[in-house]
Amino acid sequence: QSVLTQPPSVSGAPGQRVTISCTGSSSNIGxxxxxxxxxxxxxxxxxxxxxxxxxxxxxxxxRFSGSKSGTSASLAIxxxxxxxxxxxxxxxxxSSLSGYVFGTGxxxxxx
Amino acid sequence: EVQLVESGGGLVxxxxxxxxxxxxxxxxxxxxxxxxxxxxxxxxxxxxxxIYSGGITYYADSVKGRFTISRDNSKNTxxxxxxxxxxxxxxxxxCARMYYDFWSGYFDCWGQGTLVTVSS
Numbered sequence: 312q313s314v315l316t317q318p319p320s321v322s323g324a325p326g327q328r329v330t331i332s333c334t335g336s337s338s339n340i341g342x343x344x345x346x347x348x349x350x351x352x353x354x355x356x357x358x359x360x361x362x363x364x365x366x367x368x369x370x371x372x373x374r375f376s377g378s379k380s381g382t383s384a385s386l387a388i389x390x391x392x393x394x395x396x397x398x399x400x401x402x403x404x405x406s407s408l409s410g411y412v413f414g415t416g417x418x419x420x421x422x
Numbered sequence: 423e424v425q426l427v428e429s430g431g432g433l434v435x436x437x438x439x440x441x442x443x444x445x446x447x448x449x450x451x452x453x454x455x456x457x458x459x460x461x462x463x464x465x466x467x468x469x470x471x472x473i474y475s476g477g478i479t480y481y482a483d484s485v486k487g488r489f490t491i492s493r494d495n496s497k498n499t500x501x502x503x504x505x506x507x508x509x510x511x512x513x514x515x516x517c518a519r520m521y522y523d524f525w526s527g528y529f530d531c532w533g534q535g536t537l538v539t540v541s542s
Contacts, residue, residue: 313466345526349467356516356532357459357467363526400467404527410482411457411469411527 314339315401315414322420328389331417333401334382339412341382344404348377348386351398360399361386388419396421424448424531426517431536434507438540442502444517444533452495455520457529458502460513460538468513471502472520485511507540514538 316334323329333346340346348361359368361377364384374395376387384403388395401414430442444456458470471481471491479491490503500517514537518529 343525345528347526347528349529351467356534357529358532359528359530362521362528362530368530402467402528408483410480411472413459413467413469416466 313415314405314408314412315403317399317401317414317417319415320418320420322422323391324422325391325393327391328387329391329419330388331386331399331401331419333384333386333414335384335403336382338407339403339405340379340384342406344406346377346379346384347402349400349402351400353397357400391421393421395419424519426519426531426533428515428517428533428536431515431538433539433541435542436507436509436540438507439503439505440507440538442504442515442517442536442538444500446498446500446519449519451493451498451500455522455527456493456500457518457520458491459516459518459529461516461535462510462513470515473500474522504538507538509540512538512540
């Protein structure tokens with residue numbers, strides 16, 4: 312049972328902008344711990360997409376952006392492309408659990 | 423090139439044991455934080471365990487007392503010893519390198535994963 316909640320699915324047409332929310336609590340995101348995002352293409356290992364709430368690793372297109380506010384965070388994908396169809400997970404640290412936690416995951420579908 | 427290669431997965435009966443290995447190249451495991459993350463079939467990601475560069479270890483409540491993370495610096499390899507396995511431990515197990523500071527711990531490099539199936 313994950314402590315970070317994401318919508319199960321989001322969809323959009325090519326070129327559109329979609330956002331994925333990640334809702335936590337006062338023991339994780341709200342406590343000040345950073346939020347990170349991963350992309351998992353079908354049949355592959357997860358890949359770091361956003362770290363430290365809003366930073367992109369080298370090689371990640373600037374179509375991907377992240378933000379954090381209060382006990383929540385968001386991932387935005389602008390100019391949606393067919394290759395963006397994947398599962399996306401947020402991740403943080405939880406002080407009550409003394410461990411790292413992932414979101415429930417969101418499947419992005421490109422219509 | 424930074425790379426992680428897991429091995430050791432397979433089919434095991436409930437109550438059995440298995441040891442997973444994660445061989446690293448391109449960096450030194452003893453200088454980094456290393457974790458195991460698992461993903462049950464069709465499910466989301468679940469953090470399992472971490473070993474810090476100083477040797478301190480932490481576990482998810484779901485595996486505490488049954489799993490042990492360790493490393494062999496001479497082989498630049500991280501291990502996950504899994505005992506008293508249960509059907510709910512069935513998953514792909516990923517090894518991942520972590521970046522860490524007090525407010526920010528994330529997984530910046532992942533292996534390809536190894537499948538563990540616990541079934542009679």
